[in-house]
Amino acid sequence: MSYRSPLEARIAKKTTKAIVDFNLIEDGDRVMVGLSGGKDSWALMQTLDLLRQRAPIAFSLVAVNVDSGYKEFEHDVIAKTCEARGWEYRIEHTSIGDVMDDLLDASATPCSLCARLRRGVLYRLATDVGATKIALGHHLDDFIETLLLNLFFAGALKAMPARLVSDNGEHTVIRPLAYVGEDEARLYTKEVGLPIIGCCCPACGDLSLQRQRVKRLILDLEREHPGVKPSMLKALGNVMPRHLLDTRLNPSGELRDSVALRLEEEGDPSTLIQIRH
Numbered sequence: 001m002s003y004r005s006p007l008e009a010r011i012a013k014k015t016t017k018a019i020v021d022f023n024l025i026e027d028g029d030r031v032m033v034g035l036s037g038g039k040d041s042w043a044l045m046q047t048l049d050l051l052r053q054r055a056p057i058a059f060s061l062v063a064v065n066v067d068s069g070y071k072e073f074e075h076d077v078i079a080k081t082c083e084a085r086g087w088e089y090r091i092e093h094t095s096i097g098d099v100m101d102d103l104l105d106a107s108a109t110p111c112s113l114c115a116r117l118r119r120g121v122l123y124r125l126a127t128d129v130g131a132t133k134i135a136l137g138h139h140l141d142d143f144i145e146t147l148l149l150n151l152f153f154a155g156a157l158k159a160m161p162a163r164l165v166s167d168n169g170e171h172t173v174i175r176p177l178a179y180v181g182e183d184e185a186r187l188y189t190k191e192v193g194l195p196i197i198g199c200c201c202p203a204c205g206d207l208s209l210q211r212q213r214v215k216r217l218i219l220d221l222e223r224e225h226p227g228v229k230p231s232m233l234k235a236l237g238n239v240m241p242r243h244l245l246d247t248r249l250n251p252s253g254e255l256r257d258s259v260a261l262r263l264e265e266e267g268d269p270s271t272l273i274q275i276r277h
Contacts, residue, residue, distance in 0.1 A: 011188055014179040015047050022162040024174040027057040032131035035063040037078050037197030040137030043185040044177055046192055062129050063089040066121045074197050123171050138175045141182040144232040148214045159236055
């Protein structure tokens with residue numbers, strides 16, 4: 001089975017690398033893909049289906065769409081597309097849109113609250129469909145934008161993990177597109193003929209001023225210095241605790257564990273959990 005284009009081959013390679021690097025999918029997994037109908041989630045579903053047919057391990061996929069309840073939302077297009085491609089799917093109709101209207105005032109930014117509500121629905125559905133992993137379509141740009149947003153505006157040095165176990169330990173969220181750029185996901189979705197569907201939320205696409213600024217900053221830097229984005233992503237896996245100010249990682253100003261120090265110098269992120277007090 002050959003790839004249909006160099007773009008598909010490149011995305012498949014990057015996604016495979018993320019799966020291997022972070023142990024995202026294992027033999028026997030049932031992966032539930034959060035399918036919003038946007039470019040990123042379509043690209044994720046298409047890529048995982050392609051890899052499923054090629055992988056040396058066996059895993060299954062089920063696409064799940066959380067319909068927020070807006071009348072104009074084209075959930076029928078999602079259903080028809082999944083059926084045409086032979087993808088198992090489920091559409092969950094909710095009243096999230098009404099809840100958002102009740103809880104937020106007109107000037108509030110609803111995206112974070114909406115994401116939390118949708119995440120709760122996804123956790124419930126994962127149990128219903130017997131999923132062992134929940135795959136989300138966050139890509140390389142999401143990782144580095146989140147890093148800068150937290151650095152500039154939240155006073156925290158963090159982004160998002162490629163693999164995250166929920167607080168209760170019952171669910172594992174994975175992000176297989178960690179190495180795939182937003183532009184690649186957009187082009188791939190168009191190339192394979194998948195329909196991009198808006199969520200119909202009145203605030204959809206209305207990014208916060210902070211996120212807009214960060215997007216522009218990264219775009220300008222990438223134009224001036226190609227390779228900035230991959231370098232920033234690499235930095236997330238090359239953490240040096242001795243060169244930070246967090247006393248929880250470096251309580252005395254020097255790491256006292258020689259093994260942890262050696263691991264850090266080798267660029268092993270496991271240093272973060274090796275430090276002894």
